[in-house]
Amino acid sequence: MKMRTTWVGGAIVAFALTGGAGALTIAAQSHQHENGQTAPQTGHDEMRMHAEMMAAMQARDARLASLVKTMDGATGDARIDTMAAIIRELVQNEKQMHATMGEMHEHAMMPSPAPSR
Numbered sequence: 001m002k003m004r005t006t007w008v009g010g011a012i013v014a015f016a017l018t019g020g021a022g023a024l025t026i027a028a029q030s031h032q033h034e035n036g037q038t039a040p041q042t043g044h045d046e047m048r049m050h051a052e053m054m055a056a057m058q059a060r061d062a063r064l065a066s067l068v069k070t071m072d073g074a075t076g077d078a079r080i081d082t083m084a085a086i087i088r089e090l091v092q093n094e095k096q097m098h099a100t101m102g103e104m105h106e107h108a109m110m111p112s113p114a115p116s117r
Contacts, residue, residue: 060093 071082
């Protein structure tokens, strides 16, 4: 039992140290006009998106902190179950980060509208 707990704990630490929980963001959002064209981001939109990203990161961090606190107080199978929940949460966060980065990359690669004269 102790060997299994040590291995699972080591896996959690390794995942966290590779950036699994620290580089999380939420999807960049864009504004669409009635004609289907995407409007360029304004400073206000970017500030709002940044605030939303920070709030989402803080919420994810709080969920992980809560799970770790639960794990620290647990023993035996309850501790292992909590470690499994932490790993699931970290994997979900990693998938979300990859999806968000893909969406942000697509947004960055969109052609800029022609300047008006």
